[in-house]
Amino acid sequence: MRIDLNQVANWIAPGSRILDLGCGDGSLLQSLAATKQVEGYGLEIDPGHISACIARGVNVIEQDLDRGLANFADKSFDTVVMAQAIQTMHFPHRVLADMLRVGKECIVTFPNFGHWKARWHLALHGRMPVSDLLPYEWYDTPNIHFCTFKDFEVLCRELDITILHRQVVTERPRARLLAQWRPNLFGETAIYHLTANGGE
Amino acid sequence: MGLVQPQTLHCDQPLLLANGRQLDGYDLVFETYGQLNRDKTNAVLICHALSGNHHAAGFHTAEDQKPGWWDNYIGPGKPIDTDHFFVVSPNNIGGCHGSTGPRSINPQTGKPWGADFPNLRVRDWVETQVFLADHLGIEQWAAVIGGSLGGMQAMRWALEYPGRLRHCVAIASAMKLTAQNIAFNETARQAILSDPHFFDGDYAARDSYPKKGLSVARMIGHITYLSDDGMGQKFGRELRSGSFERGTDEPVEFEVESYLRHQGDAFSQRFDANTYLLMTKALDYFDLAREYDNDPIAAFRHARCRFLVIAFTTDWRFSPLRSREIVDALIGANRAVSYAEIDSHFGHDAFLIPNRRYSDVFRRYMLNICRESP
Numbered sequence: 001m002r003i004d005l006n007q008v009a010n011w012i013a014p015g016s017r018i019l020d021l022g023c024g025d026g027s028l029l030q031s032l033a034a035t036k037q038v039e040g041y042g043l044e045i046d047p048g049h050i051s052a053c054i055a056r057g058v059n060v061i062e063q064d065l066d067r068g069l070a071n072f073a074d075k076s077f078d079t080v081v082m083a084q085a086i087q088t089m090h091f092p093h094r095v096l097a098d099m100l101r102v103g104k105e106c107i108v109t110f111p112n113f114g115h116w117k118a119r120w121h122l123a124l125h126g127r128m129p130v131s132d133l134l135p136y137e138w139y140d141t142p143n144i145h146f147c148t149f150k151d152f153e154v155l156c157r158e159l160d161i162t163i164l165h166r167q168v169v170t171e172r173p174r175a176r177l178l179a180q181w182r183p184n185l186f187g188e189t190a191i192y193h194l195t196a197n198g199g200e
Numbered sequence: 201m202g203l204v205q206p207q208t209l210h211c212d213q214p215l216l217l218a219n220g221r222q223l224d225g226y227d228l229v230f231e232t233y234g235q236l237n238r239d240k241t242n243a244v245l246i247c248h249a250l251s252g253n254h255h256a257a258g259f260h261t262a263e264d265q266k267p268g269w270w271d272n273y274i275g276p277g278k279p280i281d282t283d284h285f286f287v288v289s290p291n292n293i294g295g296c297h298g299s300t301g302p303r304s305i306n307p308q309t310g311k312p313w314g315a316d317f318p319n320l321r322v323r324d325w326v327e328t329q330v331f332l333a334d335h336l337g338i339e340q341w342a343a344v345i346g347g348s349l350g351g352m353q354a355m356r357w358a359l360e361y362p363g364r365l366r367h368c369v370a371i372a373s374a375m376k377l378t379a380q381n382i383a384f385n386e387t388a389r390q391a392i393l394s395d396p397h398f399f400d401g402d403y404a405a406r407d408s409y410p411k412k413g414l415s416v417a418r419m420i421g422h423i424t425y426l427s428d429d430g431m432g433q434k435f436g437r438e439l440r441s442g443s444f445e446r447g448t449d450e451p452v453e454f455e456v457e458s459y460l461r462h463q464g465d466a467f468s469q470r471f472d473a474n475t476y477l478l479m480t481k482a483l484d485y486f487d488l489a490r491e492y493d494n495d496p497i498a499a500f501r502h503a504r505c506r507f508l509v510i511a512f513t514t515d516w517r518f519s520p521l522r523s524r525e526i527v528d529a530l531i532g533a534n535r536a537v538s539y540a541e542i543d544s545h546f547g548h549d550a551f552l553i554p555n556r557r558y559s560d561v562f563r564r565y566m567l568n569i570c571r572e573s574p
Binding site: 017039047050051053054059061062071073076 | 508524527528531532534536537538539540541557560561564565567568572
């Protein structure tokens with residue numbers, strides 16, 4: 001499992017009810033069902049991913065997240081997860097607000113656009129970064145709303161969201177210390193554990 | 201699937217119907233495909249739609265032009281794989297293909313039932329299917345599967361006999377019809393009722409048949425089972441005969457006109473007008489949650505099985521929105537469900553037609569059922 005998904009699992013209580021937005025091939029839900037006896041659903045739009053979920057026996061609902069979560073009741077899930085998908089949304093702030101309406105807690109992971117490699121690429125070449133972490137050209141990418149850790153935290157403040165935990169992930173162990181020192185410069189992936197202010 | 205044989209099961213226990221009337225006994229015609237395993241855990245029930253019957257797969261004779269109505273999806277190596285599953289496919293009572301219906305003889309009068317055959321609801325069919333399951337020794341279906349009106353039966357099973365199925369597959373279905381959908385049914389019924397050969401449903405006794413009315417009813421239905429797009433691609437404005445040349449008064453016939461008339465004609469020969477009225481009424485009356493305080497979430501809380509719901513993008517008779525309502529209610533009731541919305545330009549008929557993604561989703565879901573232990 002991807003390193004960010006391992007961390008996600010740490011913040012999920014056994015037996016809880018999970019909604020996984022952009023659930024991919026369903027591996028997170030499957031592993032959480034096996035290790036933490038969670039119940040839940042994944043939302044996806046990619047036919048290949050939907051088929052993969054069904055093959056794993058993971059509940060998957062074909063639903064376009066850009067059209068919102070209006071069909072889900074307030075606080076109807078313990079945790080709403082969105083791993084590496086918020087940067088692909090048309091309106092990340094609306095999705096985030098909706099997630100916090102539907103879930104008692106939320107976990108969001110995304111790639112850090114403030115990582116030094118991205119900054120270096122833009123500063124040196126004057127072009128949008130293309131790297132092993134961000135492998136798409138600007139004109140043909142699912143990632144339409146990049147942000148940095150700082151950007152995300154500003155949005156959380158504006159939406160009155162409490163950050164319960166933040167974990168910064170790096171691929172190589174050597175970068176870990178640097179990321180602890182300057183997360184917005186050296187962190188590759190952010191994992192945020194959130195709840196709405198005034199929530200439970 | 202090869203050659204298949206229908207069987208007939210007679211029930212001599214009275215069946216109390218949802219409308220309060222009673223059928224003293226009835227025949228149920230059904231087909232089976234594949235082998236029932238020793239523990240009887242691999243049985244799958246197929247519920248047919250408005251104009252379907254028990255002949256879902258294979259051929260009756262080597263000379264048959266067409267296989268059963270769901271042969272694309274039932275058979276060895278197909279999504280409902282008869283190498284794994286024992287498939288049971290009955291003809292619903294009220295039908296016109298062997299099970300007791302308006303064409304059968306009413307034992308009390310010695311004449312065909314005709315219009316006097318009792319109105320049926322989806323739950324009545326489920327009761328007869330329970331009798332069939334008992335007869336076959338099937339305590340619990342691995343899955344109950346149906347498209348359209350068949351999906352309604354599958355969902356009714358899930359609510360009324362929760363312990364007797366492990367999976368419910370509802371394809372291109374709905375928890376209840378919309379006003380527009382009922383309106384189409386009523387227009388079709390009026391076509392039959394206004395045919396002078398209908399004789400208030402007693403046409404059989406008078407050696408008559410409302411062929412024209414039934415044909416028009418089918419034409420109306422058929423239009424709603426296709427999509428604008430699909431009809432455009434299949435027929436466009438192609439002419440079957442005549443031309444638009446100036447100065448000619450030749451009558452023009454569009455391909456789509458001739459196609460619809462042919463469909464109507466063929467259908468009126470193989471179907472029964474009273475059955476058509478009965479089936480469309482059963483569709484109209486179906487309301488999954490009516491007896492659960494009109495609360496679909498409360499209704500689905502009675503279900504114990506897992507669900508697969510499938511809809512098709514251009515289906516406007518049973519639109520994806522109706523399937524989404526099913527899915528949302530199931531999520532509200534905290535029931536296991538997966539949902540796929542399949543791209544197809546075949547409208548409502550898409551559930552019968554080969555489609556790569558539909559097949560893939562269906563096959564994977566069914567394979568999982570094989571793998572799990574009951």
